Amino acid sequence: MTTIKRAKGFWLSILLSLIFFAVVQVLIGGGSLNPFYQNTLMFIGINIILAASLHLIIGITGQFSIGHAGFLAVGAYASAVMTMKLEMPFYAALIVGGLASALAGLIIGIPSLRLKGDYLAIATLGFGEIVRIMLLNIDYVGGASGMQVSHLTTWPWVFASVIVTIIVIRNFTSSTHGRACISIREDETAADSMGINTTYYKVVAFAIGAFFAGIAGGLYAHNFYIIQPSNFGFLKSFDILILVVLGGLGSLSGAVLAAILLTVVTTFLQDYPETRMIIYSLVLIVMMLYRPQGLMGTKEITSMFKRKGGSSHEKNKNTAA
Amino acid sequence: MELIQQLINGVSLGSIYALIALGYTMVYGIVKLINFAHGDVFMVGSFVGFYSITVLDLSFVPALLISMTVCALFGVLIERIAYKPLRNATRIAALITAIGVSLLIEYGFIYVRGAQPEAYPNDVLPTDKFNIFGVSINSQSILIFGVAVVLMIILQIIVHKSKIGKAMRAVSYDADAAKLMGINVDNTISATFAIGSALAGAAGVIFGIYYIKIEPLMGVLPGLKAFVAAVLGGIGIIPGAMVGGLLLGVIEALVSAAGYSLWRDAVAFVVLILILIFMPQGLFGKNKKEKV
Numbered sequence: 099m100t101t102i103k104r105a106k107g108f109w110l111s112i113l114l115s116l117i118f119f120a121v122v123q124v125l126i127g128g129g130s131l132n133p134f135y136q137n138t139l140m141f142i143g144i145n146i147i148l149a150a151s152l153h154l155i156i157g158i159t160g161q162f163s164i165g166h167a168g169f170l171a172v173g174a175y176a177s178a179v180m181t182m183k184l185e186m187p188f189y190a191a192l193i194v195g196g197l198a199s200a201l202a203g204l205i206i207g208i209p210s211l212r213l214k215g216d217y218l219a220i221a222t223l224g225f226g227e228i229v230r231i232m233l234l235n236i237d238y239v240g241g242a243s244g245m246q247v248s249h250l251t252t253w254p255w256v257f258a259s260v261i262v263t264i265i266v267i268r269n270f271t272s273s274t275h276g277r278a279c280i281s282i283r284e285d286e287t288a289a290d291s292m293g294i295n296t297t298y299y300k301v302v303a304f305a306i307g308a309f310f311a312g313i314a315g316g317l318y319a320h321n322f323y324i325i326q327p328s329n330f331g332f333l334k335s336f337d338i339l340i341l342v343v344l345g346g347l348g349s350l351s352g353a354v355l356a357a358i359l360l361t362v363v364t365t366f367l368q369d370y371p372e373t374r375m376i377i378y379s380l381v382l383i384v385m386m387l388y389r390p391q392g393l394m395g396t397k398e399i400t401s402m403f404k405r406k407g408g409s410s411h412e413k414n415k416n417t418a419a
Numbered sequence: 420m421e422l423i424q425q426l427i428n429g430v431s432l433g434s435i436y437a438l439i440a441l442g443y444t445m446v447y448g449i450v451k452l453i454n455f456a457h458g459d460v461f462m463v464g465s466f467v468g469f470y471s472i473t474v475l476d477l478s479f480v481p482a483l484l485i486s487m488t489v490c491a492l493f494g495v496l497i498e499r500i501a502y503k504p505l506r507n508a509t510r511i512a513a514l515i516t517a518i519g520v521s522l523l524i525e526y527g528f529i530y531v532r533g534a535q536p537e538a539y540p541n542d543v544l545p546t547d548k549f550n551i552f553g554v555s556i557n558s559q560s561i562l563i564f565g566v567a568v569v570l571m572i573i574l575q576i577i578v579h580k581s582k583i584g585k586a587m588r589a590v591s592y593d594a595d596a597a598k599l600m601g602i603n604v605d606n607t608i609s610a611t612f613a614i615g616s617a618l619a620g621a622a623g624v625i626f627g628i629y630y631i632k633i634e635p636l637m638g639v640l641p642g643l644k645a646f647v648a649a650v651l652g653g654i655g656i657i658p659g660a661m662v663g664g665l666l667l668g669v670i671e672a673l674v675s676a677a678g679y680s681l682w683r684d685a686v687a688f689v690v691l692i693l694i695l696i697f698m699p700q701g702l703f704g705k706n707k708k709e710k711v
Binding site (some may be wrong): 234339390 | 506527
């Protein structure tokens with residue numbers, strides 16, 4: 099019974115999100131959405147993918163990583179090289195960006211996931227910085243002056259990536275593997291003693307998170323006309339971190355909501371970058387002092403509807419798009 | 420000769436790292452918190468020193484003392500407002516708060532003052548050049564190293580001979596037991612923040628004199644690198660931070676000397692990751708077993 103209900107909810111939310119997609123597509127095609135709103139929409143999509151991928155690493159597996167901009171950078175540069183230097187199609191570039199990023203996730207994950215808590219945080223921060231400095235020193239991708247990228251990111255690409263990301267992360271979380279990751283978050287020693295291969299699951303979560311960050315990187319790169327290493331400093335990592343912290347460590351819909359909310363706030367504060375950072379930092383501090391579990395805690399939006407008889411299982415996807 | 424020259428540069432830079440690293444290591448030793456805002460205390464110290472020298476027309480030593488005092492108060496303020504309520508929170512919550520405090524200081528400072536850089540006047544300390552066996556040594560590097568060494572000796576005396584130092588060691592060993600012995604844990608933690616921040620303030624003034632240019636985001640990279648230095652020496656161990664800082668400065672100088680100056684900033688993080696993987700307890704640390 100519940101499976102049928104769940105499946106029904108799933109298809110319902112897919113349908114709703116497709117309708118949302120079509121409406122926006124018509125609006126863009128008809129020219130009633132000006133470029134500013136279109137751009138904001140792209141940013142919201144990219145930030146949702148980033149928030150969801152970091153949510154898998156921090157919120158589900160409990161590995162505190164603050165080098166996410168590093169994965170974003172790897173994906174952005176890998177896909178930009180694909181389209182600009184090798185003249186591959188955009189979809190191939192996105193996938194290669196994701197794979198390159200996942201590979202980077204494996205390379206950094208296997209050694210550094212032996213570390214815990216603070217040490218892991220610093221190691222990932224260091225990894226992000228190393229990636230940035232490497233990009234600065236590689237002349238093939240333009241060094242400090244950056245790399246020209248053509249504008250290929252369109253609304254259907256962003257939308258499709260967001261939907262795929264959310265479905266995969268959602269389903270991963272509720273699978274056996276996802277449960278294993280949650281048990282690591284709750285108590286690593288206990289999970290270990292219950293026979294869960296903690297290192298394996300940590301690395302898997304890291305690689306999947308990195309893969310989607312790489313996809314987001316591909317979209318991000320092709321949404322601008324130029325990418326530079328300075329776009330991927332640790333401030334960018336903190337920008338992503340705050341999405342997950344604000345939304346609730348362990349809530350996918352929370353992360354998605356936070357991504358939408360903060361992207362809109364950012365767009366309005368574009369001309370006042372200092373004010374934006376002051377607001378961000380105050381949000382972080384006040385949040386930790388008064389509501390350390392984040393806005394949603396580990397709850398999902400869908401759980402609010404469950405009592406009323408199993409409404410849409412993945413309600414968040416509608417807001418996501 | 421070029422090599423010796425670079426080594427001397429490395430030692431000067433390293434003594435700045437060491438002074439900042441001491442604050443990290445002391446705070447981590449006592450409350451198990453990576454105080455991300457420490458690099459920004461260093462920045463504030465540098466600016467206080469700058470204004471004391473240019474606006475108040477003071478010489479080096481009074482400027483240094485003023486900067487240290489202001490930073491000590493600032494450090495205690497940060498601890499009391501932001502970190503104290505989180506004493507029993509999760510480590511991650513404390514870490515996120517520390518990141519928040521760091522960003523708030525940086526961008527609050529830019530908001531109030533503007534982002535434009537300042538230049539330290541270059542006549543604060545005499546800049547004679549000595550020639551010893553063909554190596555030209557700037558008198559500033561010697562003075563900087565000297566100031567750092569004096570401050571570290573004072574710190575060692577405070578930690579090992581004074582009552583507050585004894586309390587600090589007791590709290591970092593076991594906070595609950597220390598409380599039962601009648602030690603005021605809150606005051607001891609504040610004192611640790613005060614001493615660590617004062618050292619960061621001193622490092623800020625020295626940095627300004629040596630590198631001239633200061634700006635509101637200057638604390639970020641030295642702060643992170645000083646943390647690397649603290650980990651390198653074994654976090655929580657005071658002599659470890661000193662050695663780690665000097666070592667890191669020398670390594671960076673050698674990498675620059677080898678012609679890879681653009682990679683300089685990456686080296687610290689590579690060192691960090693290697694140390695964390697192969698020797699997580701650091702050079703001076705003891706291996707701790709995990710208990711359930």
